[in-house]
Amino acid sequence: ADSALVTAAQLSDRYITERFLPDKAIDLIDEAAAKLKMDATSRPQELDEVSRRLLQVQMEQISLQTEADEDPRARAQLAKLEGEAATLLARQADLNLRWEAEKGKLTRLSNIKEEIERVSMEVEQAENEYELERAAELKYGKLPSLKAELEQAEAEAEAESQAAREGKGGAEEGPPLLRSLVAASDVAAVLSQWTGIPSDRMLRAEAEKLLELPALLASRVKGQATAVEAVADAIMRSRAGLADPSRPLASFLFLGPTGVGKTELAKALAAALFDDEDNMVRLDMSEFMSAESVSRLLGSPPGYVGYEQGGQLTEAVRRKPYSVVLFDEMDKAHPEVFNVLLQILDDGRATDGQGRTVNFKNTIIILTSNTGAAAVIEAEGDPNKEDEVRLKVMDALKMKYRPEFLNRLDEMVIFNPLGLAQLRAIASLQLKALQGRLAARRITLTLADEALDALTDLGYNPEYGARPLKRVVQSELETPLARALLSQAVADGDTVEFTSDAQTGKLTLKVLASEPEPEPEAAAAVAE
Structure with a gap:
C-alpha cells in the first residue's frame, strides 16, 4: 500500500x-x-x-x-x-x-x-x-x-x-x-x-505525543509543575514550527538543588518524544574538567590517539540524531566546553575530528547546574518568593556563565525543593516500581498508609531532595524482602505487607496470604 x-x-x-x-x-x-x-x-x-x-x-x-x-x-x-x-x-x-x-x-x-x-x-x-x-x-x-x-x-x-x-x-x-x-x-x-x-509508539501521531506531553512529564516528575509546564511549552512551540529551524529543537538549563528531578525530567522527555529512555546521550561534565579532555567531545584530530573512534558527543548524536543530549553538572565543565556548546546552540551542528558535520537540529539540549541552589532551598518552595528566588539565581548565573552562552538558551528552568507531599508521591512511584519487579514472582506487596508516611519521613531531607528516599527504600523495603526471600519466609505467590510502629516508626514485614497456583492457561503463557 x-x-x-x-x-x-x-x-x-x-x-x-x-x-x-x-x-x-x-x-x-x-x-x-x-x-x-x-x-x-x-x-x-x-x-x-x-x-x-x-x-x-x-x-x-x-x-x-x-x-x-x-x-x-x-x-x-x-x-x-x-x-x-x-x-x-x-x-x-x-x-x-x-x-x-x-x-x-x-x-x-x-x-x-x-x-x-x-x-x-x-x-x-x-x-x-x-x-x-x-x-x-x-x-x-x-x-x-x-x-x-x-x-x-x-x-x-x-x-x-x-x-x-x-x-x-x-x-x-x-x-x-x-x-x-x-x-x-x-x-x-x-x-x-x-x-x-x-x-x-512509532505509529503514534506527532500531535498526539505533544498534546499528551505535559501529563506524561508530570506523571514522572513530582512537585515541579512550573518546570514541567515551561519545558512542555517550549517543546510545543518548536514542534509547531514557530522556533528557529536551524537550531536544536529546544535548549534548557535546569537549575536547582540536587535530587529534585532534573535528570528524571530529561529521561521522561526522551521516553515521551523519542520513544525510549535510551535515546538520551548523557555526558557527565566532571569528566571534562581539563582542557585536554574537551577534545573527547568532538574527537581527536588526525594523528592523535583515538582519531578513528570519533567524539563522545558527536559520534553519539550521529548514531542517534533524534535524542535528548544531557550535559550533567555544568558547573564542573572546563570553559572550553562552552565554546563547543555555543556553536551547537546557535547553528545546530558541530564538526567532529574526522571532518564530518553532525546535525543537532533534531536534538533537545539539556544542561543541569546547582548554581543558585542555596537561594532555592532558603525559599522552601514559597510561591510568594518565586520572583525573588529567580532574581537571585539569575544573578548567580551571570557571575558563573558568559552572557553569550546564557543568551543562546531557550529556557532557564528553576526546580523547587521537594516537600513531604511531593516526596510521598515519589515514594509511591518507587513502591510501584518495586511491585512491578515482584510481579514476575507473583508476590503482591502492599504498604499501609502509615508505613508510607514513615518511609517518607525517613527519606525527607530538603537539601538532598529525593536521593535519600531511594536509599531508604532499599534499606527499609528491599533488604528485608531480600532476606525473607532467601530464608524462604516469603515464597512465590505470597502477599506481603509493610506496617509501621506508631511509636518508633520502624517498618515491619508481614506475610498475609499465599496466592493460589496460576491457572493452566497463565502457566502456559509464562512457560512460552
Whole structure:
C-alpha cells in the first residue's frame, strides 16, 4: 500500500541512522513483504497458538485422569480443562475454515496475476512474430478482462480488510489471517524487531505525543509543575514550527538543588518524544574538567590517539540524531566546553575530528547546574518568593556563565525543593516500581498508609531532595524482602505487607496470604 511506502521512508529515516535512503526503506518493505509471503504459505500465528494450547490441555487431561477418581481438586481441574478444550476445538475449527477461505482468495489473486503475466508475454511474442490477429485478440480481448477481474478481486479484499479494521460488516470473526498488501503496521513491526522500539509508539501521531506531553512529564516528575509546564511549552512551540529551524529543537538549563528531578525530567522527555529512555546521550561534565579532555567531545584530530573512534558527543548524536543530549553538572565543565556548546546552540551542528558535520537540529539540549541552589532551598518552595528566588539565581548565573552562552538558551528552568507531599508521591512511584519487579514472582506487596508516611519521613531531607528516599527504600523495603526471600519466609505467590510502629516508626514485614497456583492457561503463557 502507498501508506506502507511513506511509513517505510519516514521511520527508516528516523530510526535507522547507520544506513542511507532509499536502501534502508527498500529493505524494510522487502522484509515486511517476505513475512506476508511466509504467512500465506504457512499456518497463521493465531491458529498455531490455539493448536499448541489445545495440545497442552489435552496432555494435562491425560495426566489428571488417573488422579480424578480419588482427588476432588483433580476432578474440578479436569472439568475445567474439558471446558477449555471444547472452546479451543471450536476456535481451531473456525480459524481453519477462515484460513482455507482466505488462502483460496489469495490463490485466486495469485493465479490471475500469473495469467496476466503469461498473456502479456504471449502478446509480446505474437507481436514479435507478426501474428497481429492473435496479438490483438489477446491484447484487447483477454488481457483487459483479466485486469478487470484482478481489480475486482483486489477491491473485494481491500473492502473486507477495511471492514475488519473498523469492526463492521462481516468482520465479526476478527481481522484477516492472511493479507496480500503490506500495510504501515507491517513495516513498523519489522522495524520494531530491528530496533526494539514498540511499533505502536512509532505509529503514534506527532500531535498526539505533544498534546499528551505535559501529563506524561508530570506523571514522572513530582512537585515541579512550573518546570514541567515551561519545558512542555517550549517543546510545543518548536514542534509547531514557530522556533528557529536551524537550531536544536529546544535548549534548557535546569537549575536547582540536587535530587529534585532534573535528570528524571530529561529521561521522561526522551521516553515521551523519542520513544525510549535510551535515546538520551548523557555526558557527565566532571569528566571534562581539563582542557585536554574537551577534545573527547568532538574527537581527536588526525594523528592523535583515538582519531578513528570519533567524539563522545558527536559520534553519539550521529548514531542517534533524534535524542535528548544531557550535559550533567555544568558547573564542573572546563570553559572550553562552552565554546563547543555555543556553536551547537546557535547553528545546530558541530564538526567532529574526522571532518564530518553532525546535525543537532533534531536534538533537545539539556544542561543541569546547582548554581543558585542555596537561594532555592532558603525559599522552601514559597510561591510568594518565586520572583525573588529567580532574581537571585539569575544573578548567580551571570557571575558563573558568559552572557553569550546564557543568551543562546531557550529556557532557564528553576526546580523547587521537594516537600513531604511531593516526596510521598515519589515514594509511591518507587513502591510501584518495586511491585512491578515482584510481579514476575507473583508476590503482591502492599504498604499501609502509615508505613508510607514513615518511609517518607525517613527519606525527607530538603537539601538532598529525593536521593535519600531511594536509599531508604532499599534499606527499609528491599533488604528485608531480600532476606525473607532467601530464608524462604516469603515464597512465590505470597502477599506481603509493610506496617509501621506508631511509636518508633520502624517498618515491619508481614506475610498475609499465599496466592493460589496460576491457572493452566497463565502457566502456559509464562512457560512460552
